[in-house]
Amino acid sequence: MEELLKEICAGLRDDIKEECATTKALILHSDFNLPEKYAGQHGEMKANIMLAYRHLEDARMRVGKILQAAGDGVSILDK
Secondary structure, eight states: OOOOHHHHHHHHHHHHHHHHHHHHHGGGOGGGGOTTTTTTOHHHHHHHHHHHHHHHHHHHHHHHHHHHHHTTSOOGGGO
Protein backbone atom coordinates (compact mmCIF):
# COMPACT_ATOMS: atom_id res chain seq x y z
CA MET A 1 0.00 0.00 0.00
CA GLU A 2 1.29 3.45 -0.89
CA GLU A 3 2.33 5.63 2.03
CA LEU A 4 0.24 8.73 2.61
CA LEU A 5 1.75 12.11 1.74
CA LYS A 6 1.39 13.25 5.36
CA GLU A 7 3.24 10.16 6.62
CA ILE A 8 6.07 10.69 4.13
CA CYS A 9 6.40 14.34 5.11
CA ALA A 10 6.34 13.57 8.82
CA GLY A 11 9.03 10.93 8.36
CA LEU A 12 11.12 13.26 6.24
CA ARG A 13 10.90 15.96 8.90
CA ASP A 14 12.13 13.45 11.50
CA ASP A 15 15.01 12.43 9.23
CA ILE A 16 16.00 16.03 8.59
CA LYS A 17 15.88 16.75 12.34
CA GLU A 18 18.41 13.96 12.91
CA GLU A 19 20.61 15.32 10.12
CA CYS A 20 20.40 18.77 11.71
CA ALA A 21 21.73 17.38 14.99
CA THR A 22 24.54 15.51 13.24
CA THR A 23 25.48 18.55 11.18
CA LYS A 24 25.48 20.92 14.14
CA ALA A 25 27.57 18.45 16.17
CA LEU A 26 30.36 18.84 13.61
CA ILE A 27 31.18 22.19 15.31
CA LEU A 28 32.41 20.18 18.32
CA HIS A 29 34.57 17.77 16.33
CA SER A 30 37.95 17.12 17.95
CA ASP A 31 39.80 18.20 14.79
CA PHE A 32 38.95 21.79 15.71
CA ASN A 33 41.10 21.37 18.87
CA LEU A 34 44.18 20.83 16.69
CA PRO A 35 45.40 24.17 15.29
CA GLU A 36 47.69 22.43 12.80
CA LYS A 37 44.82 20.43 11.31
CA TYR A 38 43.19 22.39 8.48
CA ALA A 39 45.38 25.35 9.48
CA GLY A 40 43.65 28.67 9.03
CA GLN A 41 40.42 27.07 7.84
CA HIS A 42 38.55 26.43 11.09
CA GLY A 43 36.47 29.62 10.88
CA GLU A 44 35.48 28.96 7.28
CA MET A 45 34.63 25.35 8.05
CA LYS A 46 32.50 26.27 11.07
CA ALA A 47 30.70 28.97 9.09
CA ASN A 48 29.82 26.42 6.41
CA ILE A 49 28.65 23.93 9.02
CA MET A 50 26.24 26.55 10.36
CA LEU A 51 25.05 27.46 6.86
CA ALA A 52 24.38 23.79 6.12
CA TYR A 53 22.53 23.50 9.44
CA ARG A 54 20.36 26.53 8.63
CA HIS A 55 19.53 25.15 5.20
CA LEU A 56 18.48 21.84 6.74
CA GLU A 57 16.29 23.69 9.24
CA ASP A 58 14.74 25.62 6.36
CA ALA A 59 14.09 22.40 4.44
CA ARG A 60 12.42 20.91 7.52
CA MET A 61 10.22 23.99 7.88
CA ARG A 62 9.23 23.86 4.22
CA VAL A 63 8.24 20.19 4.48
CA GLY A 64 6.17 21.29 7.48
CA LYS A 65 4.48 23.82 5.21
CA ILE A 66 3.48 20.91 2.94
CA LEU A 67 1.85 19.27 5.96
CA GLN A 68 0.18 22.56 6.87
CA ALA A 69 -1.26 22.96 3.36
CA ALA A 70 -2.38 19.33 3.35
CA GLY A 71 -4.21 19.96 6.60
CA ASP A 72 -6.33 22.99 7.33
CA GLY A 73 -3.77 25.43 5.90
CA VAL A 74 -3.41 27.32 9.16
CA SER A 75 -0.09 27.61 10.94
CA ILE A 76 0.04 26.14 14.45
CA LEU A 77 1.27 29.57 15.55
CA ASP A 78 -2.02 31.09 14.40
CA LYS A 79 -4.20 28.57 16.25
